[in-house]
Amino acid sequence: MNDQLTNREARDAIAKEYEWGFSSDIEQEFAPKGLDEDTVRFISAKKGEPEWMLDWRLKAFHAWLEMEEVDWAKLDIPAINYQDAYYYAAPKKKEALKSLDEVDPEILRVYEKLGIPIEEQKVLAGVEGARKVAVDAVFDSVSVATTFREELKAAGVIFLSISEAIREYPELIRKYLGSVVPQRDNYFACLNSAVFSDGTFVLVPEGVRCPMELSTYFRINAENTGQFERTLIVAEKGSYVSYLEGCTAPMRDENQLHAAVVEIYAHEDAEVKYSTVQNWYPGDAEGKGGIFNFVTKRALCAGARSKVSWTQVETGSAITWKYPSCILKGESSVGEFYSVALTNNRQQADTGTKMVHIGANSRSTIVSKGISAGRSDNTYRGLVRVLPGAENVRNFTQCDSLLLGSECGAHTVPYIEVRNPTATIEHEATTSKISEDQLFYAMARGLDAESAVALIVNGFAREVLKQLPMEFAVEAQKLLGISLEGSVG
Amino acid sequence: MLKIENLHATVAGKAILNGLTLTVPAGEIHAIMGPNGAGKSTLAYVLGGRPGYEVTEGSVTFDGRDLFAMEPHERAAAGMFLGFQYPVEIPGVSYLQFLRESLNSQKRAKGDAEFSGAEFIKLAKTQAATLGMDAEMLKRPVNVGFSGGEKKRAEMVQMGIMDPKLAILDETDSGLDIDALKAVGHGINEIMRAPEKSVLLITHYQRLLDYVRPDRVHVLSRGKIVRSGGPELAMELEREGYAEVAA
Amino acid sequence: MTALPTRKLEAFRYADIDALASVWPSLAPPVRVEIAAQQKLQQIWLPSGDDVDVRRFDVVLEAGASANFFALNTASRFGRIELDVTLHEGAEFEFDAANIGGGNSTLEVVTTVRHVEPNATSRQTVRSVLAGKAIGSYLGKVAVSRGADGTDSEQSVKAMLLARGATANAKPELEIYADDVKCAHGATVGELDREQLFYAAARGLDPAGARALLLEGFVGGLWDGIEGDDRGIADAARVALKAIA
Numbered sequence: 001m002n003d004q005l006t007n008r009e010a011r012d013a014i015a016k017e018y019e020w021g022f023s024s025d026i027e028q029e030f031a032p033k034g035l036d037e038d039t040v041r042f043i044s045a046k047k048g049e050p051e052w053m054l055d056w057r058l059k060a061f062h063a064w065l066e067m068e069e070v071d072w073a074k075l076d077i078p079a080i081n082y083q084d085a086y087y088y089a090a091p092k093k094k095e096a097l098k099s100l101d102e103v104d105p106e107i108l109r110v111y112e113k114l115g116i117p118i119e120e121q122k123v124l125a126g127v128e129g130a131r132k133v134a135v136d137a138v139f140d141s142v143s144v145a146t147t148f149r150e151e152l153k154a155a156g157v158i159f160l161s162i163s164e165a166i167r168e169y170p171e172l173i174r175k176y177l178g179s180v181v182p183q184r185d186n187y188f189a190c191l192n193s194a195v196f197s198d199g200t201f202v203l204v205p206e207g208v209r210c211p212m213e214l215s216t217y218f219r220i221n222a223e224n225t226g227q228f229e230r231t232l233i234v235a236e237k238g239s240y241v242s243y244l245e246g247c248t249a250p251m252r253d254e255n256q257l258h259a260a261v262v263e264i265y266a267h268e269d270a271e272v273k274y275s276t277v278q279n280w281y282p283g284d285a286e287g288k289g290g291i292f293n294f295v296t297k298r299a300l301c302a303g304a305r306s307k308v309s310w311t312q313v314e315t316g317s318a319i320t321w322k323y324p325s326c327i328l329k330g331e332s333s334v335g336e337f338y339s340v341a342l343t344n345n346r347q348q349a350d351t352g353t354k355m356v357h358i359g360a361n362s363r364s365t366i367v368s369k370g371i372s373a374g375r376s377d378n379t380y381r382g383l384v385r386v387l388p389g390a391e392n393v394r395n396f397t398q399c400d401s402l403l404l405g406s407e408c409g410a411h412t413v414p415y416i417e418v419r420n421p422t423a424t425i426e427h428e429a430t431t432s433k434i435s436e437d438q439l440f441y442a443m444a445r446g447l448d449a450e451s452a453v454a455l456i457v458n459g460f461a462r463e464v465l466k467q468l469p470m471e472f473a474v475e476a477q478k479l480l481g482i483s484l485e486g487s488v489g
Numbered sequence: 490m491l492k493i494e495n496l497h498a499t500v501a502g503k504a505i506l507n508g509l510t511l512t513v514p515a516g517e518i519h520a521i522m523g524p525n526g527a528g529k530s531t532l533a534y535v536l537g538g539r540p541g542y543e544v545t546e547g548s549v550t551f552d553g554r555d556l557f558a559m560e561p562h563e564r565a566a567a568g569m570f571l572g573f574q575y576p577v578e579i580p581g582v583s584y585l586q587f588l589r590e591s592l593n594s595q596k597r598a599k600g601d602a603e604f605s606g607a608e609f610i611k612l613a614k615t616q617a618a619t620l621g622m623d624a625e626m627l628k629r630p631v632n633v634g635f636s637g638g639e640k641k642r643a644e645m646v647q648m649g650i651m652d653p654k655l656a657i658l659d660e661t662d663s664g665l666d667i668d669a670l671k672a673v674g675h676g677i678n679e680i681m682r683a684p685e686k687s688v689l690l691i692t693h694y695q696r697l698l699d700y701v702r703p704d705r706v707h708v709l710s711r712g713k714i715v716r717s718g719g720p721e722l723a724m725e726l727e728r729e730g731y732a733e734v735a736a
Numbered sequence: 737m738t739a740l741p742t743r744k745l746e747a748f749r750y751a752d753i754d755a756l757a758s759v760w761p762s763l764a765p766p767v768r769v770e771i772a773a774q775q776k777l778q779q780i781w782l783p784s785g786d787d788v789d790v791r792r793f794d795v796v797l798e799a800g801a802s803a804n805f806f807a808l809n810t811a812s813r814f815g816r817i818e819l820d821v822t823l824h825e826g827a828e829f830e831f832d833a834a835n836i837g838g839g840n841s842t843l844e845v846v847t848t849v850r851h852v853e854p855n856a857t858s859r860q861t862v863r864s865v866l867a868g869k870a871i872g873s874y875l876g877k878v879a880v881s882r883g884a885d886g887t888d889s890e891q892s893v894k895a896m897l898l899a900r901g902a903t904a905n906a907k908p909e910l911e912i913y914a915d916d917v918k919c920a921h922g923a924t925v926g927e928l929d930r931e932q933l934f935y936a937a938a939r940g941l942d943p944a945g946a947r948a949l950l951l952e953g954f955v956g957g958l959w960d961g962i963e964g965d966d967r968g969i970a971d972a973a974r975v976a977l978k979a980i981a
Contacts, residue, residue: 565937565939577929581956581957582952630953651939
């Protein structure tokens, strides 16, 4: 309980205004502005990468030059000048850190101001008996501190920044990087492949249940710095891992591009649970500023009976373009997608999932709850595809929209493509608003309008929130209420 | 008529029937009673040939023929009627069409002449009247929007139309009010009380037996018959409860 | 004549473009149907019998008007029914359609229903039965304009695949800009219901007969709303089903 309280306290930081709109003045080391082959070489050199990694990046870069930006989403995306951004910014690099004392105190202060949960701060500080969440904190683009490495190592779990992994486990990276999301998969994934700055690598060995939840806090800090995280999770036969990702960003007037790639590779009988709470700066009430969030997240359920579960609570960013997906290749593999996407003011979200059934008896569940307020647009876009060889596939999709106010938009674009007669596919969708009766009833019991709305919205999202690890769920609930502030007239 | 020997059956790999032996001679009505989970519905479904119910041991003959060598529709054509505990809804298909096609399929299987539309409607109306059911209901889609009682009455009307040799009635009395119960009991007596016919009445409660007097009563527990007796056994069950009698 | 569409166009993503090309130059512009305020119209659209059969309609329902359209799509190569409907205040629109095909046919129903004013209702029900290597699709969009409160719309899409190799696609899309609306859609793809098959077998229907009967029921409900005695479309659907089942 203590843990949740401290988490809640920490998250209270967001409660009022967007208090995290500050910028710390740590000395940055920038790559030259703009993007060309030299930028790619600079990043690779900066990270001391081997030749093969540079080649991989360059291949992606040249492919990217040939590609076109996506335009099929229901998003109004301002033209992005890729030459007007920085592609690499790192806190001044020191030699490998032995302890937190060696971390720039300014960075620690930023964590504090950010409200990174006290427990995690303890973890970072190496306090004994702290709750077991391993944090690979990504400060801007470079991992600053990685904790719990020893205990994870004892379990055989590899959990480190992808830059380190490239140096320490080159054979694993070469095997898995791009195996789930190929370089040319889409424009943003390709860009990421060329310029990814850092990220996380996780490998859970055969039969191991990861002894703690793995957690990464992202933060975008430097002005005009695109954030290109790369996450790779490999779950070997019969293993289990739960991974938490939460993020926030400081207030900015200029739009910031974020194009992350997350790849999950699940072997036979492996299970990966990936939870996200995304509350990056959404821009102000008029839509100024805010993060552009173009994320490619995909899991390959390669082995029989493997299972990947995506849970996301998306409240932030000016533009969200994100479809955490599962390729269900293994026989009897399972894919799940639980999503709450909330948009307010001028936010735009186009998010959903793809479930591609290749293996026999594979199953998938999709539960999407979209909440639109203000003058925002919120789109669920999903695909359920059953290939001819996939016998006895089952999918259930529930897709609900809640509209708050008459100025917003709620859209649903589900694609169902079935090529095997033994499949059972069910899709249901509803659209509703909060009824005046509901509001009145809650207010008659003493709730103010905003609390009443928050209560009803949380009820609407409950099915998804309950999929989150406990402390995350508490934060997420709070976040929904906070994100709706000002939306009730 | 029906001879069940050492019947073992599983559902989803779980053993439900464990060596059930039972004989129902022609001209008799037998009741099978038992607590929930005893295997009553499984017995009905195994006899009906429902997919997913696997016979692992034992034999059943119906009218001297190996029952398990017959497909479900062949069992119907051979004169077996399965009354469902939960009659299935079929939207878009009227009862009249459903029954006429079913009956004519049976007739084709036996090499008999098929019913004409007019003949069939006459038969259906007569049977509906016997069971006190509005014949107009037969124009509606199969069981769609029917109340629990209406569904069970409709099962009896079907039995009347099919005129089977053997009826296996699975909890036909469940969920019925007293009027419907009387009607169902009346239907069973009217249609099935004959020297060349038999009924296997599967029920949890004794109350239907107030209207249909069984010749024999069997108690089913954990997948086998643990006691058999005359109609008085049903009364005893009612008084003492299953725990006592089945012990 | 505009350029031949490509599959990159959303409304043609599942289309047989080659087949479309064969009729494109001579394709008539969409049939314009305008229903005056408070008027009522029922139309039944039977297939032309041509192997490529593209039918397009632009429909406007003025305030309080109502329309019931029934359509059967069975072309042996490419059948496409394209429908663009605009609903003014309080209009009622009902559309019931079936794709029934086998062989290599591509059958699609592509609709856009625009609720531009308050209190209009739309009900779309599409059933597909596909055998052989047939592809049956429903691409439907319900767009609710800002201010079109009281909109009540429903899309019900069900498909049955009878053969390995057949494909069912569905995209029941919603685009909503008003908050006081009731918009629902449901889509299922599956085999014949096993409970129903067993029930029919227990009444003596042989497997082929049971299948045919259940398929007829699956499609047959579409025509229940036809006013008058015109059973032509029901008979044609039955014949089409017999041909593939």
